[in-house]
């Protein structure tokens with residue numbers, strides 16, 4: 001019996017997320033990303049489909065690797081313009097009760113102190129439904145936008161990220177004691193100062209000497225997502241992440257899942273408690289023929305220039321220097337190594353640039369599942385059974401159509417098979433994922449050792 005499937009909708013606060021050119025499709029509504037109504041309607045749709053969450057990607061740079069400038073990305077709105085993803089979440093939380101919010105925030109360009117406040121605020125406003133997708137980024141343009149000449153080297157970014165996590169853990173878990181806030185109007189005392197502790201961190205990359213600005217939020221530490229599956233990325237994930245977003249084929253996903261869970265054991269964590277979400281997109285129709293017709297229709301809108309601008313950004317490879325029938329070979333650089341590895345060294349075939357555009361044009365570097373509701377459900381079940389993943393980050397081809405098709409056609413089929421929830425569990429996002437009473441990170445997570453009373457002075 002397949003285990004219960006978890007589902008996040010994968011979106012981004014921009015027009016063109018992963019399917020370059022599909023913004024021009026007559027039914028696509030991504031261009032309304034600037035209107036709260038887009039997000040409000042999407043959140044209500046996803047909660048009707050009992051999705052675990054909405055997962056918002058984000059980049060703090062532009063895709064200017066292709067051709068050495070952002071022209072293709074701008075022409076094709078390939079993840080630019082892009083608005084701040086955090087700012088649409090409170091509106092979605094105000095019209096939903098259970099939907100979780102996983103938001104991508106790169107830790108490479110914002111100090112931990114102000115960032116910790118933003119996430120605590122989000123956890124308060126959502127009633128404990130905040131999640132943070134921890135990424136280190138992959139675009140030099142982001143670094144140039146923040147005063148650097150280029151991004152920090154790939155593996156060093158993760159070393160810095162490890163210390164960043166220690167700092168935010170201390171702020172979220174170790175600054176305010178659980179009973180610091182008393183709100184005692186009679187005696188005019190809001191909080192006991194002796195129960196609020198300054199975090200004195202003096203590390204290799206960060207220095208902090210301050211109390212956390214926010215009183216404890218329902219989860220204190222937001223649910224920790226992570227995306228990045230290079231060998232260094234997997235070690236980082238095994239140490240910190242609760243939910244991991246991975247991309248690639250079944251074979252690559254299965255080996256990544258096994259490797260991360262092996263590392264987690266070495267870090268003293270329970271591997272079963274790390275939930276894996278595979279990136280996919282789905283084209284479903286009431287019949288196979290209807291799904292095929294949708295696929296043929298969508299394909300007409302794929303824009304190769306936009307697809308190559310995205311691919312060049314993810315891989316750090318300027319595909320404008322390749323002919324369409326040139327094969328792709330492995331290159332070591334500071335971009336998303338796991339995507340380069342998945343398309344070269346770990347691939348059981350040689351990809352040409354033309355084939356990458358065809359494959360990645362719809363839904364980006366993740367597989368697209370096409371078929372009737374039962375065919376799609378069969379494939380999702382085989383993913384769960386064969387790879388060990390716990391669920392999916394469902395990317396859209398056309399929005400909100402890809403999501404509403406899934407909610408109306410696939411969700412009922414999964415529920416009929418008993419592998420998808422009919423009702424939400426109560427509580428915070430972490431309780432929905434791990435069980436009631438589990439609003440806080442478990443004791444075997446590295447963040448827990450910073451809880452008050454710390455087993456060592458908070459420095």
Ligand SMILES: Cc1cc2nc3c(=O)[nH]c(=O)nc-3n(C[C@H](O)[C@H](O)[C@H](O)COP(=O)(O)O)c2cc1C
Nearest residue numbers: 057058135136137138227228229230233336337338
């Ligand atoms: C499936 C997946 C999704 C990602 N999404 C984002 C994102 O939304 N924003 C971002 O800055 N980085 C994203 N990244 C990349 C991360 O920033 C990652 O830390 C970095 O690129 C290194 O990845 P690697 O360990 O796979 O080489 C993603 C990576 C993967 C594998």
